[in-house]
Amino acid sequence: MLSLQNKKAVITGAGSGIGRAMAVLFAKQGAEVIIIDLNDEQADETAAEITSNGGQASVFKCDVANHQAVLSVFEQISQLDILVNNAGIAHIGKADNTAEADFDKVMSVIVKGAYNCTYAAIPKLKANGGGVILNISSVAALVGITERFAYSTAKGAIRAMTMSVAKDYLGDNIRCNAISPARVHTPFVDGFLKKNYPDSIDEMFDKLSKAQPIGRMGQPDEVATLALYLCSNEAAFITGADYPIDGGFTSLI
Template identity: 65%
Template structure:
């Protein structure tokens, strides 16, 4: 089950965090993985890790916020079976203290970046069908403090997911998204080090306990849900947003 043999998969943001976990798992399941990331060094590191385990992968250095750059990167493919839009950035702040520059930066990566990759991938999926999986967030459906721009961007991801799923049913293209709560990635460690120097362990514990399950998710756990939704076993699933949140949305009362 969940074999990706003979599949070509492009995973954005695959140089670290959730994207990297997805790339590693997809390769393990037999996919030919293209590790798309703005950071060549990190992309190459993921490729090397896959190759050393017997998998097949190549780096695809790309700034998803730039449409021409994205189109040029995807032009190397005649066909894509799976696109995972994992590249994303965060921002802390309310509406009144979010600057225009901050807002545009979030928009360009988290919204336009997803759009650019979808736009580039669709023509390469129409002939044989394909699967698009977008990374949204619990922030798209639950009010989180100090996450104005980030929540806006993830709400847009859900909207794009539903639209693409509807428009490309006849082309045998499935499109879903997932909405994680907090996941322990290098971003979290960097955020704590920058904003809470000397109190990293205390704040990590506090953030972990905001999930009713009592901890943050591991990137591997998120990757497993993505694998299922991108596999043939999920062939009847499209146009859905799946929370993977340790009970955050339904049990945090």
């Protein structure tokens, strides 16, 4: 079960965190993984981890917000079965203190990036007889999170994009779903705490952990396991769905 043998999967933002966990797990299950990331050093580390365990991986350094650059990358991919739109950035701020440049950057990476990759992937998925698109959204698309105006807006667009793509390509055997994690313990969280709360890292880590009713943050591997299921043949009856993986955040608070 959950085999991705003979599948080719593109995962954006797979240099670290959730993206890396997905790339490693997908490769373990037999997929050839294509990593698209702006940070080629981190992407190379992910690829090295995969190949050292006998898997297949390749790396393309690319800014997913750049339409032509994305098209150029996808032109070099001969077969495509799975696209995971994971690349993203965060921003802290309310509507009245989010600078235009910051808003544009978040929207460009998260929303335009997912559009660019989806635009480039669909013809290849059609030629392949179908496939899977998985978007990494967020609980920020489902409930209000304080001081995450631009990020919440972008992830809300990702959720809507998921439903639109799922409906438009039913006849092409292309499934499209989303995952909406709550806070997941990634290097981003550690960097955020170190930068903003250098004198109270442990206290703030505990506070952020307890924001989830289950009492802790998620782990990248847990999100990766759900992603694996949704991209596998076992999930063939699932499309147009958004799965919270949030320790009860959206339903128990």
